[in-house]
Amino acid sequence: MRGVANTLQQQGLDSAALFGEVGLSIKDLDDPDFRWPTEEISRLWTLAAERSGNPDIGLFDPHLPRPDQYGLVGYVMMSSPDLLTGLTRFIRYICLVSDALTATLEPGDGGRWVKLDLFGGECPIPRQRYDYAVLNLLTFCRWMLGRPLTPEAACFAHAVPASTAAYNDAFGSPLQFEAKFNGLLISSKDLASKLPTAIPELADVHDRLAGEALRKLITTDTAHRARQVIARHLHDGSPLRATIAAELNMSDHTLQRRLADEGTAFTDVVEDTRRELAQHYLADRRITIADIAYMLGYSDQSTFFRASHRWFGESPGEYRSRVQEGHQQEIEAARKR
Template structure:
């Protein structure tokens, strides 16, 4: 099954963190099955399970469950590679975070962020991490949140204390490391991970704002993502599947023909990327179903049609298989 990936520059940030606290990263990375030479290329990609396995090894070797927050006063902007410059030249912190969300795939397609208003003011930067076969360890999520917060502090050239920080995982035995690193009220066992930024922090102008450089950096980010997509077949196949679904099950032969290759070549190249054609069809349908049902903009029959099901009963059976719920229950959040 295809897994989302993360760039080598992010792993280099983890390596640097371990070095800064006196741990030898090399045996840790090797124990996790990651060749240290592989991520010297900041654009080399690593599967989601490799990151989860790495954090499990780091936690075991260090004996410190809060190891993800060690050396939390160091921003390490190079961890974000080109994305860091794209954020830094934005006019405000809000604009920087919106660019971060837009171009996050430069660093990882295993993480998804959103900026959501809070009824009490300010906005939440929400984090979702897509795992593979392994559960995503809490340390991986904590490291992501503190890294992003510290880069925000760095580009703002001032301390930023979130109005609140939420974690999905239960409260650990000690929260001193969390309080020291994040500097705001902590909430554990939440529905989603996130940082709550004040309206004042979001609206504050950034000292390195530069419209000309910002335009240049955004163009570089767009070009990088385009190259990333063209280098891998899976996103192109998924895009064709989405376009063909309203006409029913997309035939593999039709997709291969659209890509100017034989079915055998299509099958082999997808296999090289760790996914089969049928898994892509089913996974694309599932993702679209979740999106359409949660948004609630289409009737259930229309959703079934858009996903290529001949009738609504087939769509209902698919939802039971995907979500263990009916389409109506998914829509209602039951």
């Protein structure tokens, strides 16, 4: 978030004022353990694009490396022997940087896809936020390699922008919009490249420090970990607490106790997970309501409709239309400015 604030400031915007307008305090940048609400971050990017008049603000200064963006995770990555190991560690420890971002490495044509997925909560994720996240990872990889790195391809889930010039400049690779995911295809050759930043003597130290930080986070956020596992099991129906506990490497009783210590219960975590995923899926018109009901683990659409009325006070279709209408109004307001 400090990098976001700096990016906005470099665009001639008053970062502190923008943070305040969306209910954030820039003073929280001084607290390394502060967790920024994802909905407000999305609103911040939307407001920044509107005030700057630059819809490509997330791609600002695309050739400027930002090696300080990932904190401890950045040190773990740069001390790795090669790029593939660095990216693998990035994925392992990403929750130390953001609990709204997940990343995966998946096989691709001639290399591997690095896929990024952001959780936006009730607010649709503006393209500027994904632009920034994808480019930030690429520039850090370029910095670690100490040379240019051109992806084999760059994919974005959002619609084709009015101009792709900024994307061509930033990525220099084939582009795909309205894709099923956001991410980069990196060649096997580049993944195998040795990192000049590698320091074998420090690699184990950095890995141990990151591991300790991860364990500390895990022991204080069982509900967050449970939500991630529940999300993977929902398509099979309502998950059993014992099943989730086993995947979290703890007993059913321990999971129940830890959730109680955090002021919640397993049924509430399942409900919250379904609601959050429903918001994410309904913001994407490419996913049918029937498919969403299935992915949330409901046996029929009527059960999903009742849940939607419980969460949002309206049907899934009505919620989708309202969110899309609000997003369109934001776009039109930005164009007028």
